[in-house]
Amino acid sequence: MQKNDDFDQGVCMPPAELPSEDNVLISSAHITTADAIPEQNVLIDNDIKNQEDDATSNTKQSLRERLVKDDIFRRKFILWIFLCMSSGILGWVIGQLGPSLLDLKEITNCRLEEASFFLTSVFIGYLMGTIVSGAIYQRMNPFLLIFLGITALGVTSAAIPWSSLYGVMISMHILKGFGFGVLDTAGNSVFISNFKHEKGIQSYLHAIHLMFAVGGFLSPIATAPFLMQDLSSTQMDENLNLTIYQNTSLLSTSSLPSILFIKNSTDFSKVQYALQTANYSNMTYNDDLHDRNNTEHIQRRSVLYKAYLISAGLCFMLAIPFLCMCFTNNKTYKEEKSKQMDKKAELPIRIKFSILFLMCLFLGIDNGMEDTFFGLFTTFVVVQLGWTKKTGSYITSLYWASFACGRLSAIFIGRRLKASKLLRYYVNVFLLAMIGLFVSTMFAFDIGIWIFFPVMGFTVSVFFPSIFIWTQDFLTVAGKVSSLLLVAASLGSMLNPILIGYLMDNNDSMWYAYITLADGIVMWIMVWVATYVSHYVKKYRVDIKVECTEIQENSS
Template identity: 30%
Template sequence: MAIIPWCTEFFPMLIGHCIQGLFGGSVDSVVLAEMLSLWGSESESPMQALYFSFAFGAILSPLVVTPFLHSRDDTGDTKGTNATPYVTYTDVSVNLSVTNENASTYGHTATFTNITTYDLSNTSTQLNEVMTVSPNVDCAQYTNITFPDCYQELMASRYSSDLYIPYSISSGLCLLVSLPFLLLSVLSLLDKFKVPHVDDETRVTKPLSNKLKTVTLLVTGIISGIDTAMEDAYGDFLTAFCVSQMGWTKQNGAIATSLFHGSFAFGRFIGIFLAICFKPLQLVLSYSVLLIAVNGVFIVSGLYGFGEGIWVCSVLAGIGMSVISPSIFTLTEESFFPVTGRIASYYVITACLGSAINSLLIGYLMDSWSDMSMLYVLCAEGFTIFFMALLCYVLVRIFYKEKVKETAIQEEDDGL
């Protein structure tokens, strides 16, 4: 994280993000597996709290980054982030030509690829040629001339945001968080301290066939992938839907998206307490029904232009998908089998794949067919989560219940 903002070339930047993603995904998998090994079948509320911290971090992150992002306009500020490009001139008419290619990084003089004469006495003149940055020379600013097509290269060198600051903050936080775990690891190697994990005997351990375990992982993985895909789809496409389909301004569309993210975080906070009263499968079933109802109202509101329905559904959609992903982990731990590091990694992978596939699908359909296709896809995915949850109910009530009976009989026979 500390190195990424200093990667000015694309390839080193790509490598940096790949490495960050690789280790970030590993951290997610290990943290989820460690959480369940610490709490076992009593992990409903702690898991919801962990996922609430994910949502809270997603809200906090833009607030940390925003103060370090520079903006620009054409007000003529020569020192700050709102500066307009400079031109050299000696009279009301001036020849602008190519200068030395070894341009200074922070040069203040703009030149043009074509030798052209411009009448600078006409303040409406538009200088549209491609701009380059020349070495520092004496220059003067003609503030009333606009340069609509000439900003890119100049702005890249002079008005880059101070993104290294939030990246440094993030890397420092990662270091601080890693130190206690490093200390625990060293102490455990020295036999000075042991983390009180739940005993394996208290975790769900049933003799399962590979076929049953595969079906279970497939069903729960589909729920995990679709839930994450729906979450990312709302965040990525809701603003575009509001602007294109509803005719809203971009600002209102962004507000609707912010409401979704805020209600999503609030729903995960409420899930901490709901997990005390309800089983994970009950939460998945009830929240999938809520998602189906919300998406249905969303479709009607989109077709008939009910703006109030869009506002309400933006909030309810965030709440509806807030507790499903953490409930899958606790459902697996409580009703099926222990969630090891490999199984946690599997759920993380399904979540990433679901999001990637869904974004491509919705983006293609919105471009080639209709903006309403986003809602149709999300509604179908809500039904899919509900049917997969019903399959989980069947697995728990029939197949895994039989396994529990067989295990109890076997233990009685062994005791005799």
Template identity: 30%
Template sequence: MDTLVDDVPGKNKKEIPKSVHREKIVYSVCLCASYLTCGWNLAEIGSALLDLKQLTSVSLEAASLYQTFFNVGYFAGSLLCGVLYKKINKFIFQFFSLLIVAIALVIIPWCHEHIAMVTAHCFVGVSGGIIDSVVNAEMLAIWGEEGRSYVQAMHFTYALGGIISPIITAQFLAPKSNHSDVIISLTNNNASYIYVPNNLTITQSAHYDNQSNSFSNCSSFPEISTSLDTIRNSTVVSNSFYETSRIYIAYSISASLCLLIGLPYLFMFFTFDLSKIRTGRTLKEEKASPDLSRLDTILVLINFGIMAGIYVAIEESFSGFLNAFCVNRLDWSTVDGSYVTSVFYGCFGFGRLIAVLWVKYLNPKKILSVFCIALFLMFASILIYAIYYLNAGMWLTAALTGLFIAVIYPTIFTWTEEDFLPVSGKISSYFNITSALGGTINPILVGTLMDVYSPLWYTYLLMGESLILLMTCIGGMALSRKLRQKLQQSGQVDYADQEGQLM
């Protein structure tokens, strides 16, 4: 018979068989690996954005739809997970989600049509939404309220994926000279797009005359043919682009990683007993606090849903458009822009790594407001650096932003679990749905405003959203205090435990 071991530290200990404890650890490691792919794939979109833009012959505004539809897919995947979570085995759910991601990643570098590229990113998002919802709910189902460090560790692997992915992707990107900044869209018959090289100075716009079948007012475009027939017979983004951009290699590596991480779930499906692993909560803990009224529950879900949405809007827009911002505003190379993205994720990951240790002793929800204020100051600093072209400051601020933002998202889940209601599959899906909404809307705003007006809008939006994040943090503290007062009045609070939580 297996030796019994303590499942969790603290005053409420559970004794479980050693073999089950090992299975819980193995399952937790696999969940962490799954979450690594979410960070990896998201970071790859931002790093490869300009190459993907070139492959499909679109503007930056149109290319921002790749991240937008990735988040649309995330929304759909999270919604699907909320509906099917209790009906499908979690191991099979994870395996097929990772398999679909792998297939979509292989296809992406060969999508020359804009609609095909958008669709492929949507499929990656659908699977990503399922994975995200499952891993957050399952990690808390395994460890319960004692899972604060485990959740931080899992979110660290998400950041780790964001660290490694841009470094690998950067090795296969096209050099800056192969990227075009100006695109002329022709809507006549079968005409598509024409690229104007970066070394041309464009001061006027060209117009197509239907009667003469040629361009007018194109003195500023010396390398553009004035014949529409010539344009029709030319190739747009021919195979020559693959001589400078080998982005298909980076995406093949990503697909292989997803497939390798998915295979253990197939093994666990046949060998592990899921009901014995998911023992982190008692039956009593499966229900919301009895002192939490319907109105309070709605306010909690709205507040933390907005917090999740704004957080993801900030994180994904900052990392996803950081490369483009550095190239277009600070005149960096795409490789340097990819590296500063990796620096952000490196500090982001380091912040989550050290959080695995300090969350045992300090309650992160008590200092979230400090992090939110620090984020606002970071984005204000980026605005100053961009105005005065202070490159060194950009590297430093990207690093500090990663540190300050690191613990916010996992804290949303643990804070909800500890103070309000258990993060079930439906609650986890809800948070991912609101997150996907933030990630869907923001790239459109950022891409459009940067493309049409100025790259500085990148900083304006982030500054405003950091203030909204601070407001939701304060709102969460007010709701937590209100519930604590109700518990005190009903005599359900352990004052010694409450005093420990304030540390």
């Protein structure tokens, strides 16, 4: 009995082109006569089948030959290039938030806990964008959705540095997240619908995610020169000496210890507080100093807009090709027809829900943890270890570089290892690196941090795409299933940063290390639980194979 709903369709024999632990069972999967494709539908879908046959027959052809001879593949390949670029833009825009978080905090004059809500706002918007995009996806041109998502990223990138009001800053980050969610959902759906019959779909998918890492690597480097410079103790001493010299005749002797008390401070509020212990007649000079410092502060702060304008320009340039595709590339989108070819044996509902729960929970924890790496790690090393913001920005870039290398390695390793095995190997190394980073931060061992943090970036890079591919072994990753995975990921991204920011602001910054270590341990456990479920599904399918064979023998 055929079901039209994507989630209820269930299943989960992977397509022939996606390697899985159960490929040997695909050829013998039983489809009843009632579910057989009618002859007229076979005739209607000849073009889709020809594409699948071409994908198989062309595996021995070079990429160049396919681009020259196959017009359909050539259009899809061009689309894939622009999807890679859009993924790179996403990485660029998201990677920019972490290094600039402290500057955005200064722009809005808020506390760290409140500033950490900028990250949460992005993923509140992402959740909204994912839901809205999924709801209207079948009613709109998917390339128009991608165009609108990229445009929203560009508009918000241009506006954020000028949003000095906290409420406006929150609104801009929600709108940015909304564009992120629309672009991510529509982009993934377009990719799956066009490449689901390509034998090298895993390599194409890892390449798209690689570009996200490349964008995240380059963004902090490009942003670092525009960050507000830290005020050194030497500059502060010169400021204080000049103030004392100019106001010697008005300062009482009893006020001098108060000034000397804040000699090494870089917080101007402490300077102002100390000067208030002087004679009341000196308050006029103190106010003048405060005004001059505020003017210098605004001049340093305003430089950040240049980095965000670069992001806006990149977004607007990339939006143009997708706007053109709205009118020229509709024929490559054949999701409705290709759905009829995804006839797979159905799993029991309890197994489907168990798998979906595990995968959604894993993605929620993974995304929440990854987002704290690029969003709060710079703040963590500045506050906990006393690093400069520029140094924190550089180690964030190193994390993104290793993240990109991990994605690059997965393009080649994924051809030899199944997604489940690749994930198990990488999550083991990730947990060891996480423990090493935790110990290094506990004992302020800087070299250990520079070693283990990039290793974590390398291993965590394969988690998100591997989960999608592994889920495809059990459930059809399209429609409701794909939306649920992305919603779970966005929920994790919403909750984890604000929780860690609250604990860092009200307790101790080491809570960042405590929470992320706990996340890593839970993810490691879940991978092995999913492995157990995978073995159970394999046994179940073997039983189904035997049963189907007996039915075929009896019917013959």
